[in-house]
Amino acid sequence: xKKSKSNKRLFDWLFLGSILMLLFFGILMVYEAxxxxxxxxFGDKYYFLKEQLKWAFLGIVxxxxxxxxxxxxxxxxxxxxxLVTILLLLLVFIPGLGVKALGAHRWIxxxxxxxxxxxxxxxxxxxxxxxxxxxxxxxxxxxxxxLTGTLxxxxxxxxxxxxxxxxxxxxxxxxxxxxxxxxxxAALLPVSILGVIGLALSAxxxxxxxxxxxxxxxxxxGASYHIRQILIGLGSGGMFGVGLGKSRQKFxxxxxxxxxxxxxxxxEELGFIGSIFIIGIFFLLIYRGFQIAQKAPDSFGRxxxxxxxTWIAIQTLVNLGSMVAIVPLTGIPLPFISxxxxxxxxxxxxxxxxxxxxxxxxxx
Numbered sequence: 001x002k003k004s005k006s007n008k009r010l011f012d013w014l015f016l017g018s019i020l021m022l023l024f025f026g027i028l029m030v031y032e033a034x035x036x037x038x039x040x041x042f043g044d045k046y047y048f049l050k051e052q053l054k055w056a057f058l059g060i061v062x063x064x065x066x067x068x069x070x071x072x073x074x075x076x077x078x079x080x081x082x083l084v085t086i087l088l089l090l091l092v093f094i095p096g097l098g099v100k101a102l103g104a105h106r107w108i109x110x111x112x113x114x115x116x117x118x119x120x121x122x123x124x125x126x127x128x129x130x131x132x133x134x135x136x137x138x139x140x141x142x143x144x145x146x147l148t149g150t151l152x153x154x155x156x157x158x159x160x161x162x163x164x165x166x167x168x169x170x171x172x173x174x175x176x177x178x179x180x181x182x183x184x185x186a187a188l189l190p191v192s193i194l195g196v197i198g199l200a201l202s203a204x205x206x207x208x209x210x211x212x213x214x215x216x217x218x219x220x221x222g223a224s225y226h227i228r229q230i231l232i233g234l235g236s237g238g239m240f241g242v243g244l245g246k247s248r249q250k251f252x253x254x255x256x257x258x259x260x261x262x263x264x265x266x267x268e269e270l271g272f273i274g275s276i277f278i279i280g281i282f283f284l285l286i287y288r289g290f291q292i293a294q295k296a297p298d299s300f301g302r303x304x305x306x307x308x309x310t311w312i313a314i315q316t317l318v319n320l321g322s323m324v325a326i327v328p329l330t331g332i333p334l335p336f337i338s339x340x341x342x343x344x345x346x347x348x349x350x351x352x353x354x355x356x357x358x359x360x361x362x363x364x
Contacts, residue, residue, distance in 0.1 A: 011067065011355050011358070011359070012288070012292065012355060012358045012359075014284070014288050015285065015288045015289065015292065015351075015354065015355065015358065016351075016355060018281050018282075018284050018285035018288065019063075019285065019336060019348070019351050021281055022278075022281055022282070022285070022335070022336040022337060023056055023059075023060075023336045023337075023348075025278065025337065026052075026262075026334075026336050026337030026338070027049065027052050027053060027056055029262055029265060029266055029337060030048055030049060030052045030258050030262070030337075030338075030339045031046070031048065031049040031052075032244065032245055032247065032250070032265060032269065033247070033250050033257045033258045033262055033265040033339075034047070034048035034049070034250070034257070034258045034339065035049075035250070036250050036251050037250070037257070037258075048258055048339055051339075051341070052339055052344075054341075055340075055341040055344045055345055056344060056348075058341075058345050059344050059345040059347070059348030059349070060348060062345055062348055062349040062352060063348040063349060063351050063352035063355070064352065065352065066349050066350075066352030066353050066355075066356065067352040067353075067355040067356050067359075068356065069352075069356060070356065070360070071300075071301055071304060071353050071356045071357050071360065072298075072300065072301075072360075074127050074131070074304070074353070075131045075134075075300050077127075078127050078128040078130075078131035078132070079128070081124050081127060081128070082124050082125070082127075082128040084124075085117060085120050085121050085124035085125075086150070086151070086154065088108060088115070088117035088120065089117050089118070089121060089151075089154040089155065090154070091108050091117070092105045092106060092107065092108055092117060092158060093105050093157075097109060099114060104158050104159060104160065105157075105158050106118060106158045106160055113341070114341070114342075115342055116340075116341075116342035116343070118155050118158065118160050118163045119163075119342040119343045119346045119347075120342070120346055121151055121154075121155060121163070121167060122163070122166060122167060122170065122311055122346070123308075123311075123346055123349070123350050125148075125151055125167055125170065125171055126170060126174060126304065126307035126308060126311060126350075127304060127307075128147075129144075129147075129171060129174045129175065129178075129303070129307065130174060130300055130303035130304040130307055131300060133174060133175065133178035133180075133303060134178070134298070134299040134300040134303055135299070136179070141180075141184055144171075144175055148167070148168065148171045151167055151171075152164045152167055152168055155167060160331070161330065161331075162318075162330035162331040162332040163332070165318070165330065165332075166311065166314055166315060166318070166332065168192055169310075169314050170307055170310050170311045170314060172185075172188060172189075172192065173306065173307065173310040174303055174306065174307040174310070177302075177303060177306050177307075178299075178303055225255075226254075226255050226256075226261070226329060227325060227329060229249060229253050229254045229255070229261075229264070230254065230261055230264040230323055230325075231325065232249065232253075233247070233249040233254060233261075233264035233265060233267060233268040234264055234267045234268070234323065234324065236248065236249070236268050237267045237268040237269065237270065237271040237272065237274075237275070238271050238272065239271050239272050239273060240270075240271040240272075240273055240274075241267070241268065241269045241270040241271030241273075241274055242268060242269055242271075243269060244269050244270070245269070246269060247265050247268045247269050248268070249264060249265060249268055250265055256331075258338070258339040259333055259338045259339050259340060260319065260322075260329070260330075260331050260332065260333060260334075260338065261323070262334060262337055262338050262339070263275070263319065263320060263323045263334055263337075264323055266278060266337075267323075279320070282316050282335075285312070286309060286312060286313045286316070289305070289308070289309030289312065289313075289354060290306070290309055292305055292309075292354055292357055292358040292361065293305030293306040293308075293309055293354075293357070295358075295361040296357050296360070296361050297360050297361055297363075301357045301360060301361070304353065304357065305353075305354055305357045308350045308351070308353060308354055309354065311347075311350070312335050312347070312350075315332050315333065315334070315335050316334065316335055318330055318332050319332050319333065319334040319335075319338075320334070335347055336348075
């Protein structure tokens with residue numbers, strides 16, 4: 001019996017094509033958003049472009065490798081990966097090894113490269129929970145809370161509330177996709193929301209972000225400056241944008257123009273039409289990702305795929321939501337587009353796992 005064309009293809013080209021489109025568009029926009037600041041700070045307007053190209057290359061290699069590794073192997077590696085991740089989260093506080101910047105301990109300097117363990121934690125948590133929850137068992141609710149609480153607590157010590165929120169949201173998603181009782185969801189959802197709000201109020205800088213979100217016109221040259229510049233960038237783009245490379249906000253007006261706020265530069269240069277097109281690619285990627293997860297050949301693959309695509313969806317929604325002041329600014333990068341090595345490489349690695357799950361789903 002002859003194999004169908006769908007079984008002969010090497011990858012799911014719709015899913016992979018969406019990733020590559022976002023990735024290469026992101027590289028272009030990192031250059032557009034950073035050329036001015038890179039020239040001022042480093043004397044090389046291509047500095048951030050070259051760094052992003054390096055990480056994109058490593059990420060594509062990692063995606064290519066994981067696309068050909070049977071995803072079932074990660075089942076037996078779930079515990080070791082999680083333990084190594086916890087160790088890395090602790091190492092950020094070791095003097096001489098951990099890197100402190102802007103009051104946060106989020107990075108480890110391995111000399112050849114700098115790693116942000118909290119990005120790896122997202123994938124490690126998804127993998128472990130998928131392996132653990134792929135079989136039914138009673139009385140795991142308390143253990144789930146302890147595990148998630150430990151990972152979130154270590155990330156909050158850095159501190160990194162945005163990443164902690166993503167870990168909570170993705171962990172809950174995997175837990176309930178596994179078939180957990182709705183009464184657990186009813187108990188955890190309000191507790192999680194109140195916990196995030198409580199953490200937001202516990203630190204002065206987080207409290208300022210929250211008050212700024214509630215009243216963007218307060219303190220326009222201080223706490224509200226960032227969101228106001230984002231909204232100015234969005235508004236300046238109009239329907240068709242000011243043109244590629246013609247952003248005014250990148251001239252040191254917009255904070256975090258290459259990372260968390262890069263979508264404001266996109267909207268300014270490409271306008272509403274260009275922004276909708278990019279959002280459409282994200283929607284296509286996420287929609288296809290959930291289809292892949294649904295067709296996985298086993299429970300572990302279904303949970304792992306669902307967790308990965310939920311992670312991408314949450315980060316996309318939170319980042320875009322913060323750009324239009326629907327949610328407070330959280331410091332969460334826009335997947336595949338924002339500048340950053342650890343985030344990009346880990347997410348592309350996860351996408352390689354998704355491609356392998358899709359191949360396995362076609363062969364079952």
